[in-house]
Amino acid sequence: MGAHAHGSGAPAPARSQAQAPERLSIQLNNDRMTLAITKVPQVYLYGVIDADAPQRFAAMVAEGKIPTGSDIYLNATSGDLQAGMALGRLFRKDAMVTHLGTPRRSRLATKVNKTATCVGACSYAYFGGLYRWVPAGSDRFGLPSYDAVAAQKSEDVAAYLKEMDIDLGPLTATLATSRDPVVWLTTDQMLSAGLANNARLPLTVQSLLSPPAPSVTLDQVDRNGRHRLVIQCRPGQLTITSFDMVGVGAAREILRRGTRAYIEINRQETLLQPPGGARAVDDAVTMMHAYPPTQIGHLLLARNIGAWVDGKNKSFRNGFVFELDPVREDLKKYYSACWKAAPWPTD
Structure with missing residues (x-):
C-alpha cells in the first residue's frame, strides 16, 4: 500500500502551521497493482528538499522499503543543494530511475493530473538517476541560470557532476546569458546534452x-x-x-x-x-x-x-x-x- 515518511525519532514540540519547517515528503507506492505493472515501487519526492531529506530516504532504503532500481518521481522547486546531491548519490548507488511526477492523492486515486516541476536542488537529485526520463506532458525541468553557472565552479558540485557523468558545458552559454532566473529545458536539449537518457545508457x-x-x-x-x-x-x-x-x-x-x-x-x-x-x-x-x-x-x-x-x-x-x-x-x-x-x- 502507499505510505508516507516524514522522519523518525521523538515527536517535536507542537508548532503552528506558520512555524512548521518545510520538508521533503516521501510517498511510497508499493501496492500489488503498482508492483504487477512496474515490478518495483514508485517513490514520490515532493515539496522542499531539506537538509535531512537524504537521511530519511536512506533509512527507508536500509529498511528494504525502497529497493534497487525503484522509480523515483520528483516535484520540488526549492531546497538545499547539498541535500539534492546527497539524494542523487543514493539514487545512483542503487541504480534508481528518475522521472518528474506528482504524488497520488490516495491509495485508490490515480496520479493527479497536474504539472511537476524540478529545479535547483531537485535538478541535481534528478541527475543521480542511472536512467533519467525526460519530462512528460506539462512537467518542467529547469536550471537556475546564474546559480547553475556559479555552482559548476565549486569543487563539490563539479565533482558531483563528474561522478554522475553529467556535463553542463553545452548549456553554459545559455545559462550565463539568460535574462530569466530559470532556464526551462526542452526534451531535445536534455537528450542531446545527456542530461536525460530515457532508460538507456550510451551506445x-x-x-x-x-x-x-x-x-x-x-x-x-x-x-x-x-x-x-x-x-x-x-x-x-x-x-x-x-x-x-x-x-x-x-x-x-x-x-x-x-x-x-x-x-x-x-x-x-x-x-x-x-x-x-x-x-x-x-x-x-x-x-x-x-x-x-x-x-x-x-x-x-x-x-x-x-x-x-x-x-x-x-x-x-x-x-x-x-x-x-x-x-x-x-x-x-x-x-x-x-x-x-x-x-x-x-x-
Missing part, C-alpha cells in the same frame, strides 16, 4: 578492422537488460547477429510466446528469421541473419537498427533498437575496412 562500439573478416560490435545497456549487434563481413558474405541479454528465464519465455523474429532497419521490417531461427543461448535471445553485401551502405548509414520477436498477439513484442547517429564515424570506418577486406560487386 558503445568496438571495431576489429583487420582482414579477413572485419567486424563491428554495438552494445547498449538499458533497464531491460543488455543488447548487442555484431556485424561481420567476409568475401561475398555479410552477417548480422543479435543478442538480447534479458536473463535465462525471460529469454525462454520470449521464445515460448514469440512467433516471428526479425531485424528492423529504419523502423521497417527487413530480415525475417525462418521459424526456429531465434534461439535461447545462455541468458540471451539470439539470431543470425545473412545480409546482401552490396547493401552494406544502406545498413551502415541507417538511422537505427533493431532486433525483435513478435507473438500472435501484437501487444507482445520484445527486443531493442539502436539509434546509430552517435557512432556514425565508427560505422564509416567499418564500411571502409569491409571494402578493403571483402569488396562487393559494383554492378
